[in-house]
Amino acid sequence: MERKYPNLCNPIKIGNVWFRNRMFSAPMGGTDITADGCIGRGSTAFYELRAKGGAGAVTVSECMVHPETDGSHAYHLDLKVPGSLASFTYTADAIRRHGAIPSLELSHSGQFAGTYMTDKDKKNTLCQYGVSPSVRADGMEIRELTKDQIQEIVAAYGEVAGNAKRAGFEMLMIHGGHGWLVNQFLSPYFNHRTDEYGGSLENRVRFAKEVIASVRNAVGVGFPIEFRMSGSELFEGGYTLEDGIEIAKQIEDSIDLLHVSAGTYQRGFGITHPSMFEEHGRNVYLAAEIKKHVKVPVAAIGGLNDPAQMEEIIASGQADVVEMARALLADHQLPDKIMRNEEGKIIKCLRCFTCMAERAVTSTRRCTVNPLIGREIDGMEIIPARKKKKVLIAGAGPGGLQAAITAARRGHQVIVCEKTDGPGGILKSEQAIPFKHEMYELGNTLELLAKEEGVEIRYSTEVNKLYAERENPDALIIACGSSPVIPPIEGIDQDQVIVVNQYYLKKDQVSDTVVVLGGGLAGCECAIHLAQEGKTVHLVEMRSELAPDANVRHRPLLLEKIKEYVTVHTGLKGVKVTEDGILCEDIDGRESLVPGKTVICAAGQRANRKAVDELRDSAPYVAVIGDCVKPSTITTAVYQGHHAAMDI
Secondary structure, three states: OOOOOHHHHOOEEEOOEEEOOOEEEEEEEOOOEOOOOOEOHHHHHHHHHHHHOOOOEEEEEEEEOOOOOOOOOOEOOOOOOOOHHHHHHHHHHHHHOOOOEEEEEEEOOHHHOOOOOOOOOHHHHOOEEEOOOEEOOOOOEEEEOOHHHHHHHHHHHHHHHHHHHHHOOOEEEEEEOEOOHHHHHHOOOOOOOOOOOOOOHHHHHHHHHHHHHHHHHHHOOOOOEEEEEEOOOOOOOOOOHHHHHHHHHHHHHHOOEEEEEOOEOOEOHHHHOOOOOOOOOOOHHHHHHHHOOOOOOEEEEOOOOOHHHHHHHHHOOOOOEEEEOHHHHHOOOHHHHHHOOOHHHOOOOOOOOHHHHHHHHHOOOOEOOEOOOOOOOOOOOOOOOOOOOEEEEEOOOHHHHHHHHHHHHOOOEEEEEEOOOOOOHHHHHHHHOHHHHHHHHHHHHHHHHHHHOOOEEEEOOOOOHHHHHHHOOOEEEEOOOEEEOOOOOEOOOOOOEEEHHHHHHHHHHOOOEEEEEOOOHHHHHHHHHHHHOOOEEEEEEOOOOOOOOOOOOHHHHHHHHHHHHOEEEEOOEEEEEEOOEEEEEOOOOOEEEEEOOEEEEOOOEEEOHHHHHHHOOOOOEEEEOHHHOOOOOHHHHHHHHHHHHHOO
16 A cells, blocks of 8 residues: 555554554543542543554653642552552553553652643642742742652652653653742753753753653663643743754753743743634744754654645654644544645644533533544444434534434434535635635545435525425424524625625725624634734724634634724724714714724624524434534534434
C-alpha cells in the first residue's frame, strides 16, 4: 500500500522504544479525577479512545508529583493511596493494548496550584509555593521554595517516575513549559532567586536538569524521557526563542524527545492553545528553529489538524513528531484515517474551546463534534439494533447528519431530507469567514460520512406532514433548525441590510463602512472578520455586555479581538435604518446615529416550532433535536442527534 503521508506514517524509535507513527496524542486532562488523585475508569476510557484511533503515543495529563507543595486537584501516583497504582496500571494497559505507547506527564503547578479546582475559593486556603516570593495576580501570596523543599520535589519526580514505569508506562513526559514549576525556574519573569537556582541561564536550568536526572535514575537508560518546554514565553519579561535554544542545548543530552510548545498558560492562553483567530501550526516555527541546534528528536504542536501540513512539517525537517490534543478529541480516529489514506473523512477540530470550557465549568470533558468524549463508558458504544427500522430525518444540519450517521451504523434504513440544496444547515453561512471555515467544512464531512454509511440524502425536499405520512417511517427525527430574528425596525427591509446568515451569499455587496446590529457570538465574530478585511466596523448591542453566549474560554479571546478591531456601542437599541447607518436610542431615550453604509443584522435565531408542531405525530417514535428545540450550539445539535438515533 502506498501511503499519501509516508512521513507521518513512518515509525520512529525514541530511546529503546518503537512508535508506530509520528502522530502523538498530547497531554489532555482527564474527566473523573478521584478525590485522592486516582485515575477514574471514565478517564481510563478517555485515554484509551485515542489509542484505539491509532495515535503513536498517548500521554496522560497531569500527574502532580509533590502534593505537599502542590494542592492542585490532579492525578497523584502515590503508593500510600489504595487503588492509586492500580488506576495507573489499568490506564497504561488500556492504551498499550491497542498498539499505542502509554506515556505519563509528570508535573508540578508551582505558584499556580489550585488551577484545576472547581471551587476557586478553596485555593485561597492552600499554601502556594513558587520559585520566588511574590503576589499572584489574584492576590495570592507566593512563598519561596526552600532548598530542602526543592530537593524533596526533585526526589518526588524520580519516585513517581519509578512507580509509573512499574505501572506499565513506557515513556514519561516532564512538563517544563506553560508557566508550571519547571518553567517558573527557567523564566526570568518568575525566577528572582539569588542562589544557585537563579540569575544566569545556567542556574535557572539547574532545577530542570536535576529533575531529568532524578527521573533518569528511576527509569534507566533507554527508557524514553520527553521534555515539554515553551520554545519562547512570548511575553515581555519572559525568555525568548534565543533563550529557548540555549535551554534546549543544555538539556538535550539527558532526554530522548524535546517537545516544543509555546507561551505561558496564564499569559497567552489563545497562543499556547491556538484559537480560531490564529494560524494552524502558528507555534511550529519555534520547534523548527530549536531543531536546528539540537541532535535529539523534536516534537511540534499547536493547532495542528491538517494531514498535508503535518506531513510537510516532518518532510521538511521542522520536527520529527507532531503532537495533537484538541484535534484528537474532535476525531480520535484521525491517525488511523491518515494511515488508511482516508483523510477526507477526518472531522476537524473547530478550535471553539468547548472542550476546555467544559473542564473549567463542570470538571468534565465534552467536544462539540464528538459525542463520545467524556462519556466513553456511558453506554455510548454503537450496537446494531435488534430490528432494522426506517428512519426519516428532517434537516441536514450537524444534528440531523450526526443522527443519520449513528442510526445507519446501528443498521437502520435512513433517509435525510433537506429543504435547501446542500448540507450543513446554518453552518453554510460560515464559509465566508476564514477563521470559522472548519465549521462550514463540518457539514460536508458529515455528509460524506453519512453517505459512506448508506444514508440516502434528498436535497431541495422539505418534510411536511403529508410527506412524512407518505414515507411512513418507524422513526422521525426533526432537525429543522431555526430562522433569523428580524427586529421590527423601520427600514430593516432595505437593500443595504444583510442578515448575518446570508452574508456568505452577499459579501460582495458589503461596503467599506458597516454597522453590525447584535452583539451576540455571531455578530461579534462577523464584526471581527469584516474589520480584519479592512472595513470600518461599528457594533451595536442593547445589553451591557457582548457575547454572553460564548463559552468561558473563547469569550475572552473574542473580546480581545473586538477591542482591537471594532468600535462598540452597548446599551443602544436600533430604531431606524437609514442610508447612513442605524439611528439608535439609549435607555434615556436619547438618539444617536451609528454610521455605516451596510447593516449586518445579527439579532439572533428563533426555533422553527411551527414545523415541529406539524410533524410531532408523524411516526411512532419522534425526536426533536437542535435549534428547533431552542437555538443553541453545534455541540447541542450533535449530541442530541447522536442520542436520538441511539434511542431508536
